[in-house]
């Protein structure tokens with residue numbers, strides 16, 4: 001099992017949601033517990049809704065990799081990682097099961113209370129590493145776990161630029177400046193679009209605005 005110690009000035013404020021992207025639960029479990037894999041996570045949730053606690057929460061798991069969010073870099077330092085069983089985009093992306101949503105809802109509520117984590121800080125791997133990661137992906141329905149990530153106060157200024165909105169969403173400025181098309185794709189996944197492209201239509205801008213402000 002891979003882990004490291006948390007530094008005193010870097011405390012948990014985010015929960016990062018992932019999918020396993022492996023062909024089976026068994027393979028995912030093996031990979032997450034194998035020291036040679038260079039990855040790990042605090043929790044794994046199977047399709048039948050079982051929650052496996054893989055690592056003590058006081059330790060840092062290696063789930064995020066190269067990542068940035070808001071003004072933070074290396075999100076492993078500030079987060080807990082939850083892997084949800086799903087074959088992923090490479091091996092046959094599936095709908096998440098109702099049992100998974102029920103289990104995740106319970107788990108996230110427990111973590112929110114234990115670590116004083118805000119709804120806005122329940123985030124996706126695709127948000128913090130948009131140029132590398134797609135998980136949990138466009139089939140993940142956030143409202144099924146009762147989290148309201150976006151509750152920005154209504155802006156009176158209706159003419160926000162796309163960059164303003166990407167910034168309000170939470171992307172680190174490095175990604176907005178260098179990987180904007182991947183940021184757009186990440187937002188489309190959050191919006192549960194069926195087709196994910198970096199195309200910017202009027203409709204997309206409207207949906208993005210509504211995501212942030214309604």
Ligand SMILES: [Zn+2]
Nearest residue numbers: 018019125135
């Ligand atoms: Zn991931």
